[in-house]
Amino acid sequence: MKCLLLIDVQNDFMPGGALAVQEGDEIVPVINKIQEKFELVVATQDWHPEGHASFASSHPDHSVFETIRLEGLDQVLWPDHCIQDSDGANFHPDLVESRIEAVFRKGTNPKIDSYSGFYDNAHLKSTGLSGYLKDKKVTEIYVAGLAADYCVYFSIKDALAEGFEVCLLEDATRAIDAENYQKAKTDMLRRGARILTSEELIF
Ligand code: VGL
Ligand code: ZN
Numbered sequence: 001m002k003c004l005l006l007i008d009v010q011n012d013f014m015p016g017g018a019l020a021v022q023e024g025d026e027i028v029p030v031i032n033k034i035q036e037k038f039e040l041v042v043a044t045q046d047w048h049p050e051g052h053a054s055f056a057s058s059h060p061d062h063s064v065f066e067t068i069r070l071e072g073l074d075q076v077l078w079p080d081h082c083i084q085d086s087d088g089a090n091f092h093p094d095l096v097e098s099r100i101e102a103v104f105r106k107g108t109n110p111k112i113d114s115y116s117g118f119y120d121n122a123h124l125k126s127t128g129l130s131g132y133l134k135d136k137k138v139t140e141i142y143v144a145g146l147a148a149d150y151c152v153y154f155s156i157k158d159a160l161a162e163g164f165e166v167c168l169l170e171d172a173t174r175a176i177d178a179e180n181y182q183k184a185k186t187d188m189l190r191r192g193a194r195i196l197t198s199e200e201l202i203f
Helices: 024-037 129-135 151-161 178-190
Strands: 002-007 040-046 067-070 073-076 100-106 140-146 165-174 194-196
Touching: 002 024, 002 151, 024 140, 024 165, 040 129, 040 151, 100 129, 140 151, 151 165, 151 178, 178 194
Parallel strands: 002 040, 002 140, 040 100, 140 165, 165 194
Antiparallel strands: 067 073
């Protein structure tokens, strides 16, 4: 069974948003077009409390996009984004939501970031996504969303480690940083992910 996994298709990652990804909005029509090919569509939502430890604003001695050590992990400091119940945390208004069966929220722990839709960055706590998909008899996950070099990349690594076959839909994702994405891409391929465009989906 195939599933479409939509990562963080949220306003704050769109042009004009708090943590804008260039051309991030261009993925929305692509995603809407392919949803009907899948029996199951699930989504993740970055969902931070105010004052989250990943926000540069929580570390007055540091600046946005700096990397610091936090709880024993490297942490990039982000602009405040995807704050619970804010408009920035909402899905893009043009995203068709009628076929999204479940939404898995992440980044709710104030002290620890969560790029992957499966586990927080320290792998302490599961979101339940892996068990949900296995219960639904999913074996193949097709991934779209934002950002290709962070939440999409980390979700794909966890999905592969959980034993799923994984395919990244490259025209349905955009990266924060092109160079980071090239490294992430090499690593995803090395780990066994496939990379296709939505037009190459032939089912
Ligand atoms: C993301 C940085 C911080 C993402 C989320 O969705 O890729 N990136 N929070
Ligand atoms: Zn975040």
